[in-house]
Amino acid sequence: MQIPKLSRRAIALIALLAAAPALALAQPKDPVRIGLVSSKSGVFAQQGEEVLRGVQFAVEEANAKGGIDGRKVEVQIGDDESTPDAGRRVAEKMARDGYNLLIGPIPSSISLALAPNLERWDAAYFVVASKSDKITGDSCKPRVFRTNHSDAMDIAMIGEWAKTFNEKSFATLAADYVWGRDSAESFAKAVKAQGKDVKIQLYAPLGTKDFSPYIAQLKAAKVEAVWVAEVGRDAIAFVKQAQEFGLIPDTKIIGHALLQNFMVDATGKALENMPGNVAYSADIQNPRNQAFVTAFKAKYKRVPTDNEGLAYNGAQVIFEGVRRANSVKPADVAKALKGATLDTIFGSAQMRAADHQLVLANYVGRVKVVDGQLRPAVEQVFPPSLTPPASPLCKM
Secondary structure, eight states, X not given: OXXXXXXXXXXXXXXXXXXXXXXXXXXXXXXXXXXXEEOSSSTTHHHHHHHHHHHHXXXXXXXXXXXXXXXXXXXXXXXXXXXXXXXXXXXXXXXXXXXXXXXXXXXXXXXXXXXXGHHHHTOEEEESSOOOGGGGTTTOOTTEEEOSOOHHHHHHHHHHHHTTOOOOEEEEEEESSHHHHHHHHHHHXXXXXXXXXXXXXXXXXXTOOOOHHHXXXXXXXXXXXXXXXXXXXXXXXXXXXXXXXXXXXXXXEEESSOOOHHHHHHXXXXXXXXXXXXXXXXXXOSHHHHHHHHHHHHHHSSOOOHHHHHHHHHHHHHHHHHHHHTSOOHHHHXXXXXXXEEEETTEEEEEOTTTOBEEOXXXXXXXXXXXXXXXXXXXXXXXXXXXXXXOTTOOO
């Protein structure tokens, strides 16, 4: 039987079909698109700048190594202006533009504003700095993952640490929003449980510039120590004025999120020898963190700050979710991270399935000179086992 001759067009079509699987395999993978939302202006601008730098460092490092499993990492940056309304607005725009792996806001108020919208935006959100228990409590969402410590984790650690305090009388001064109130009320509960006295609790509105009325009340209370949970520019103003009016160093100040590098840089020696919790430090000893510190020092000629470390860690969790899911779709990434044990700059840590809280060791320290630099330094490590169980109010 004679085989009919094929036309050139038919031969070309057969060749194209034969090559189709190879062409499909050669197509580049979808990029990892990160929506970096943080404060370039407003109360949290100093911290926001550090978060931006930490995430961008992680992105540049990943791309220099060929991306995440061959996927290029792209980032779009937006200013949340330190407010929930602006944060929600800029996050929605990024998510709808395809940059739907969100990261970066500082205050809990912005994190809580983003969380209810993630399904509608087809996004996932990675919390790197916000501490309110509501984020992993009654406001928890399947597409929200916290990679930093919560208030409850800090308070559990501080509750143990406070057993060593010699002071018997305390006051609290906190920022008047969800995180500040959570912090002050939790601390008061912890020390009262030890039979100690909390004589006065004060709350200053965000944006407070004159702390003299609060400082006067704290001095009049004649307490032995003051628990301070202030943020951003407000915290700087408080520390400077507390020193000016003699509250520092006459009264012991214990800081919640107060011992931060930007605070030390802005207030000179006012924080020297002050104790408090330390969210992240270059002092953390494990190979992953030391590699990060070495690479960061090579570029910036200094060790990373707390906020830079927290932001870098959050970006690494995103990258690991993409690897595990072999996908950049937020729903796939979220599913892959739920309950996963991750290698982080804090060491091995589990992303708890019940509430999407990364279970971490916790740290206290004080501000002192290390290698010629005045900075927060870790003095005591508390194990991850101290982390309270997931809140029963969290319903995924």
